[in-house]
Amino acid sequence: MTSAPSPFVRAALDAAAALPGTGIAWLDAARRENLDAFAAGGLPESREEAWKYTPLRALAQRGLALADREAAAALAVDAARLALPGVDGDRVVFVDGTFRADLSSLTGATGVSLEPLAAALARNPEPLRFALANRYRHGAADAFAHLNAGLAVDGLVLRVADGVAATKPVHVVHASSGTQPDTSWHVRLLIEVGKDASVDVIEHYVTLGDAKQLGTVVSDIVVRENGRLGFVLLQDASSATTLVRRNHARLDAGAAATVHALELGGALVRHELQAELNGDGARFDSRGVFALAGRQHVDTQLEVRHQARDTSSDALWRGIADGRSRGVFRGAIVVAEGADGTDASLSNKNLLLSGQAEIDTKPELEIYADEVKAAHGATIGQLDERSLFYLRSRGIPLVQARSLLTLAFCRAALESLPNEALRDHLGELLVAHLPTGPAAE
């Protein structure tokens, strides 16, 4: 455990030492504390339960410098490349973790405040103190959360005032430049949806070049009483990009959050989606699809904690693994003592399309209350032979029949997305990623 730090840890500490102080005593202290915690624990190992299926041995051997902020600020980027259909509101763009005002538009409709983290800190750091100096509530031992807290100098603060229903979605783009090999970047997002307020946020991951990079993004999300958050995650990074992301949402009474996630790219991707239902009647729904090929490794860790009465959650995740890829899914439902009236369900279905691919899934139930309805189901299998035969008997070629059935398999996860234009676009992206050949044979 306490052997010599890996190249990864050493490089991260060197990078941190080179960072200028913020001039805010509590923030510098918090960073130091997080880096100390990171250095003490190092990168998680496979024998740790939470990382059982995602080995980081290769990553631990890579010493990554911080991506150069000036180069990131100067990189020419075609803004049109970042646009998404159906997403026409404000856009916030980060290139290698550096906020790019020239690519962003922060008009901030009435009641919606959008501010880059660095700017917000420079203006008035005190309101952010609780979020940034506070230690992580659970998963405090997670190395990447500490790393992100120690190294993220920029990010976004999004606040929707009480009673405000934002009409246009906020588009947050995380672009890996792909021009700074063996570097890492880190972004921190703080999102607060006020009482009776509502907003849609699209988190969008892209890669612009071919160089290998690591990005970490940690979002702290709070939805106040009766607030509503629609969250879409589109991850379409290149196969050179490693991403470790954590979305942690806390929901107050009557609040509702819905997440739609589509994971298409990335070399090694870890996505932790955590929801705490802290107020009575809160609701959290999550839907997601991953479609993997090549040597991709995508690990989704969903954890829903029911900590108040009459809370509900529903999760529907689909996975496809082809080539030599590996898909990992953990879906935990935790019902705390006293969280009576909880209604929780989770479904995770996977298609394994290749003899070299692997799927590891682990739905979990942890229940400490008795007035509870909780269920989960998980399957791993193939396309139904009879359905394939039926389509082929109607003259549809095998390749197309496979693709149709695979799309149908994933559809349930995306069809509840209300933004129609975006939904169609996600569907098209998915189709383009689906294996076209009879790869299973």
Next chain:
Amino acid sequence: MNESENMTREVAAPVRDNAEVEAALNRRYEAGFVTDIESTSLPPGLSEDIVRQLSAIKGEPEWMTEWRLAAYRHWLTMPEPDWAKLDIAPIDYQGVSYYSAPKAGPKSLDEVDPKLLETYEKLGVPLHERAKLAGVAVDAVFDSVSVGTTFRKELAEAGVIFCSMSEAIREHGDLVREYLGSVVPVGDNYFAALNSAVFSDGSFVFIPKGVRCPMELSTYFRINAMNTGQFERTLIVAEDDSYVSYLEGCTAPMRDENQLHAAVVELVALERAQIKYSTVQNWYPGDENGVGGIYNFVTKRGDCRGADSKISWTQVETGSAITWKYPSCVLRGDRSVGEFYSVALTHHRQQADTGTKMIHIGKGTKSKIVAKGISAGRSSNSYRGLVKIEKGADGARNYTQCDSLLIGKKCGAHTFPYMEVKNPGAIVEHEATTSKISDDQLFYCLSRGIGEEDAVSMIVDGFCKQVFRELPMEFAVEAKKLLEVSLEGAVG
């Protein structure tokens, strides 16, 4: 914390002030009597000397002693596992006596201490006369030594070897040597290594080619002496085309301190052989405050070595303060089948972390898991299972169903299934639910004039039916009764 407690109180059903319930709550563990017989024990503690001494007492051959020592040395290097969802008070391995045997060494059943036989009478084990009536051959293990084996002759005629492990080591050394540790290697896990070093007795079953064992074989375990651990070792080998059904029951007297039980069971099924292994575990669970009780750390594993073989585990776990047990199947042979049927009930402060592993290696292998967990009182009950499909397991199939029933506000029910699939021709399905006893069902029963206790036990019985169906008749009756007794005082 306070907040959630208040909430709990608000919705809790009105507590019934019923003398009957009170009485039932305080009902004693029925098998909790101590038999007063003289016994020889090794002094508490564990060292190479103790292992040697133990081996010498048992008159074991050199290879066995060395085997034990190797296990002991390996055990010393291992850390205690802490991954299970169990809260275990530190175990003092040096405070345990690793061997205890009734003093007067029994030569045959007729010489067995009458007090001992009485114990079995009380437990309802048909050891002597009753054995014949029930048609069950029993190998009873009292503390650490097998006291007598019934039905030897009848079995010998069929060619079946059914004897204590000590005897098997002496008389069937080659067979034991070939198979012992071949399913659960000495260093498999912490408790298996400990068992390998100090196991004192157990059962050995060998079913030769083509033989269908003419009767159901049975072992009854009982921990009697104070401060002793029981480390039994069972090995069942079924040769090609054979069949055997094996039953195992366990009890222990009531004591304030925790007692350690670390058993290893190994099953080997060769081509087309079938082994059916049923357990009713009723070790002393500790009292309602969690004082005393057996720590039950068991490694059970079956190896479907031959094609078309089948191993089926059925367990009813109602006892023990702590249960840590994962009967598994290694499906090596093509088209081999593994099954796991389990009912685990926890009450008061009991903790159970139990489940199974199905490792699919051969082509066309199938496995089925049905696990029912019932938690009451302040207990914690977890299902933990692994279904692993290796690359070569074309056409493998698994179906898993885990249901949990919660009775009370302070208990926990958890499900941790792992699915690892490396073959695209495999189909793996898992389903799990958790709920409390449905108010509708309860109301229906009450409206028919059935009392609440009876209604609950009926509903629980129905909930477990799928598993009980797999048990041999006598055991199914016992299991049902056990469940009723264990659940008394859980409602209200």
